[in-house]
Amino acid sequence: MTNHTERTSADILSGRASALSDSDDWHLADPDFTSYDGDQFEREERAAMRRVQGLSTELEDVTEVEYRQLRLERVVLVGVWSEGTLEEAENSLRELAALAETAGSTVLAGxxxxxxxxxxxxxxGSGKAEELRDIVVAEGADTVVADSQLAPNQRRALEDVVKVKVIxxxxxxxxIFAQHAKSKEGKAQVELAQLQYLLPRLRGWGESMSRQAGGQVSGGAGMGSRGPGETKIELDRRRINQRMAKLRRExxxxKTVRDTKRSGRRANHVPAVAIAGYTNAGKSSLLNRITGAGALVENALFATLDPTIRRAETPDxxxxxxxxxxxxxxxxPHELVEAFRSTLEEVADADLLLHVVDGSHPDPEGQITAVRQVLADVWDDPNDQPKEVVVVNKADIADPEVVDRILRHEKxxxxxxARSGxxxxxxxxxxxxxxxxxxVELTLLVPYGRGDVVNTLxxxxxxxxxxxLPEGTRxxxxxxxxxxxxxxxxxxx
Incomplete structure (x- = not known):
């Protein structure tokens, strides 16, 4: 028998600051921030035009021809706790709230x-769906966000009950990826992932996509009326498949260009370090602190999509x-892992992997597990995996006991x-x-006719x-x- 225990979360959502912490906004108040992270031109460009909550174009006279309202999407979150602890379920909903805010919406309840x-x-369930509809009406929400991947029929059925958009x-x-992709490759990868997600869900997006019965089935009109619904959906499928094939080719x-650059670095025997980790763990801040790269740093999930590669020097x-x-x-999403496989190859070809973890997060061990599950698909042979060093970032604001626990557990x-250095x-x-x-030290005597060897050395x-020397170059x-x-x-x- 299903156990229906519901937790409505003023306190759940009040804790979502742990996913996008106010304490992470140090760069807004620190006048020396640019000395750490270079010139943040991309961040200024991204923040130059934002949707602002509270600006409304709603007309007072409803007899006007147009009646419009400009505001942020107002969302209610819903999750199903089927395994793990209640704390894990609440952390997952907090993370969903942070994702929704990053996408540009206002979270009202969860x-x-x-x-x-x-x-x-x-x-x-039908009863809880009706309760969710009442919450949506009371809060004035226009979107419901589920903390799982919904089947097409689940999305459609829940939408029929709550009467607002469900994603x-x-x-x-x-x-979020579509908003943040900037490079040609990043945009192509995101579009491919979106089409892969959309393809099996075409039938659920409106009555115009439905099949129509031919002959005398269910009172059908018979010959001359067969198949227009099916024809439309098949046309859309064909167009999507053609577009996906083109994107894969692009x-x-x-990838060939990226491989050429990577092979050039290998030919010159330049060692490679890759930074990987959970979103908003501070990977770009760490890159900037080590190299002064000036990569985008923003207190948002998935602020960085395109890989940034910089040259650095060891102390020696x-x-x-x-x-x-x-x-x-x-x-x-599996679609994103597949689409961004070429980007993740930077990790696969590295000599050393820096796995960055947010030490101030409520569940840093869960972050480590989630990242390793994705990285396990990157290497065809586990023996090819480079040495992994877990870097616990934000140690200045993290609980010292949590940091010590991770350091003891990870070899x-x-x-x-990255903030304080x-x-x-x-x-x-x-x-x-x-x-x-x-x-390996060698003493070599290279004939003068082999200047190419001297150049290579x-x-x-x-x-x-x-x-x-008379006989050559030593x-x-x-x-x-x-x-x-x-x-x-x-x-x-």
Missing amino acids: VVQRRYRPDPATYV DRTALILD IKEM GREFTIADTVGFVRSL YSIAVS AGIEELRALIADELPHQD HSVADVLSEEH LHVRVFSHQAETFREFVPQ
Whole structure:
């Protein structure tokens, strides 16, 4: 028997600041922020025109031809708690509230229902759906957001009861990605994910998409009236499939360009570091603190979609690249994982993975698990996975006991604060220790006719000394172990 225990959440939503914390707005008050994070031109551009709550164009005279109102979408959240603890269910709804606010809406209320499993018809059951409708009417909401991915029939049935638009968690995340994508590749990846999500849901988007019975079935009109509904849906499916095929080709071509750049870095034996982690954990802030990259930093979920790659140096002068990748979230839509696979390859080809965790989050261990579940699909062979170092960020505002617990549990971990700079020098030293070292020293005698070898050595090796002798150029170099065999023929006998 289904247990219907409902929790209406003034207190749930009051805690959503843990997902988008006011304490994270330090960059708005800190006059030295730009010295940490470079020039935030992209953030200024993004914030230059925002929908503002409270501006209304509603006409007082309803006899006017047009009657309009301009405001933010007002949403009510609904979730089903079928497993885990109540705290986990509430954290999930807080995160959904943060996602809704990032998408540009105003969250009015939230409801969590205790069920063994979501109702196959209306997600929350017919009785609770009617209670949800009453909440929507009382709050004046125009949208309901479900904290799960809804089947097309669930969305349609719940919409019929609550009488306002219903979307699910996947559609909300796709909407945020569509707003934040800036590069050509990012926009193509988001559009592909949206079409993959839309394709199986075409039938649920209105009466014009429905099939029509032919012949004498259900009083049909017979010949001459068969199939117009089915023809329309099949036309739309064909167009979507054609567009998806075109987008896949374009992304594949863009992937070739990315692979070429990556192969150039590999040819020059430049070590690579990748930053991955939960959305809003502070990955871009950490990149800026290490390199001064000036990447966009914003207190919003999925502020960064396109990978940012910068060159940096270890304290001993060795060059390496460091890449900031797209953030993850619980129940990240499968369509997005597939669409952003080329972006995630920056992680797959890294020599070192910095897994950034928000130490101030109510459930940092849950963040770590969610990220690792996504990353498990990136590597075809688990043995190819680079060494992972868990970086507990925001240590200056996190509970010290929580930080200590993570550091004890994770074998390779370090606590830092991208805001204050605490722990950054230790992190730089850790990166220097973990990256491949040029630890093989060779003394070479290169004939003058092999100037190409001397040029290559200056590009890929650490040249300690160089001397020109009658028989050739003698160089004392330090190389990586896998490069040593390439130059063995020039070692004097």
